[in-house]
Amino acid sequence: MKVFKFAAAAVAVAGAFVSGGAAAQALVKVDGSSTVFPVTEAVAEEFQKAKKGGVRVTVGVSGTGGGFKKFCRGETDISNASRPISKKEIDDCKAAGIEFVELPIAFDALTVVLNPKNDWADKGITVAQLKAMWEPAAQGKITKWNQVNPAWPDRDLTLYGAGADSGTFDYFTEAVTGKSKSSRGDFTASEDDNVLVQGVSRDVNALGFFGFAYYEENKDKLKAAKIIAEDGKPAVGPSMESVLDGSYTPLSRPIFIYVNAKSLEKPEVKEFVEFYNKEGAALAAEVKYVPLPKKAYDYNIEQVAKLARGTKFGGENKVGITIEELMSLEAK
Template identity: 55%
Template sequence: MKKYFLLIATAAMMASCGGGKKSAENNAATSIKIDGSSTVYPLSEAVAEEFRTEQPNVNVTVGESGTGGGFKKFSRGETDISDASRPITAEEMEACKTAGINFIELPVAYDGLAVVVSKQNTFIDHITVAELKKLWEPAAQGTVKTWDQIRSSWPKEPINLYGPGTASGTFDYFTEAICGKKGASRGDYTASEDDNVLVQGVANDKGGLAYFGLSYFESNSDKLKLVPVDGGNGPIAPSQETVSNGTYAPLSRPMFIYVNTKAVERKEVQGFVKFYIENAEKLSKDVGSVPLQSNEYKMVLSRFAAKTTGTIFTEGKTSVGMSMADLLNKQEGK
């Protein structure tokens, strides 16, 4: 009898181990890994939360290591989807090519970069692009230290700057748009890939100024003051309307997800990406991003269905003055 029960227990244990292995395999097969831009993170996380309610067996994880950090993981095959607040660069495409990774580039929304100060700041009511350049260009490091050096009517008080780290797509876009060259920035500022750290820092600093995605301002508007930017046509603040119609220039830009084509072979990834595109218009408004036009989402969905690989941009640069529909049609040869 003891021998009989021992055999039963052994068989049960083996079945349990086998079942556990199978369960682990199933869990792996129903996991979707996303990482990248902290600016795109709120939208991807919102989509993931909605998707989990419909597909509770699919484990979707969303990280925020910055656009550059996300592409490094993506090019190593560590993630299925990479969030990006700028187009992929030639170097990043080469890294993917070397690793045998093809991708589908999908625009999902627009974003405006918010320039903000603390609510304690009473002297800055707007700032020009030229003043932003004077404030952030590499030559300012160690020399531009007080606010009166930017505008003579501003007080002689210390300048404290906050901004994304160098792996951030927001950093790349801001430096190119304001300083004229990607990566051209003074280095003596408080940097973080976590926009929440920047929010907390500038909110409590009367002499501070920061820039980050509009969604982070909108979710912290109770403790931050938005600074309208004058790009040559008078001070304009970023909003759903000004970012969508392009009047908030030059600090408006598209946001993307990049999908590994091998990952698309899995049904759960197919379902998630389709769900993402179909719900991005509504959810982007909820998190403070600016949606594409309805017809543009239809074009993006067609691009995904056709598994069109590659980028619609040149050398990792956005195309100012062209709508997303124009860009998508251009690649399709229409």
């Protein structure tokens, strides 16, 4: 398992140059979600090896929202996304003449993390308690753990979370507070999940959230909170098993790549996307995401061949959707 390190501006996953220099290389440009980055990085590295330096794949990390801004301006071939494309982003792409193919490529267990020395929230945290911490009304008011649960200690509550351009931020806020981007603003925000890891690992009073892969990579210095979806329901921790059986709710979610339909006219882009769906299951599991069933990847390849444009989500998140429900959706 490799450590995920990247600059917020961009990460180049560069293949070896063929003899004759860079001019001989074809280029595939990807940007977007830091959550999806580990999967796409792994696929890009294997693809470049398979192409023996004939194709270079660059993978930027500007967050889901930042990635879609570039994608809808025609600056990238593929956009990594940890949530479905929004209505505004659909409109922006349409205005620029950008058509796209939407491809779910794995499931993630969005993970709420605690400092390992936190010994008061071991029984689980309810979604209602997370809302009490994160809703806009909590800003400047909910500053202690015991304000959320009287059984918890009179300690400062320090929050770390994804930045506003992050699809993880969008999904978490919709799942927890009921509205995308509806959140208190007085928390440490970063598009770089490693910054959040460091913050929570160094502060006993901290709570944060990010994708499961980053928790798995750093679980020696973090603790994953168990989530209680509703009062009376069992507390469930994030894992491949709890995502597959649908019990880790509402924080399990599909992650995506969006492909510019015009870019698929370029052989290197089409080959990369096909390679992604042939090898993506194994590589997603390797970097600690939950692979989709083989039929889902086969379906993706058919969608690419047909240039099946559009989205299955209508510009909205579907919080708590299961793998089976995802498979039953039709593009619109």
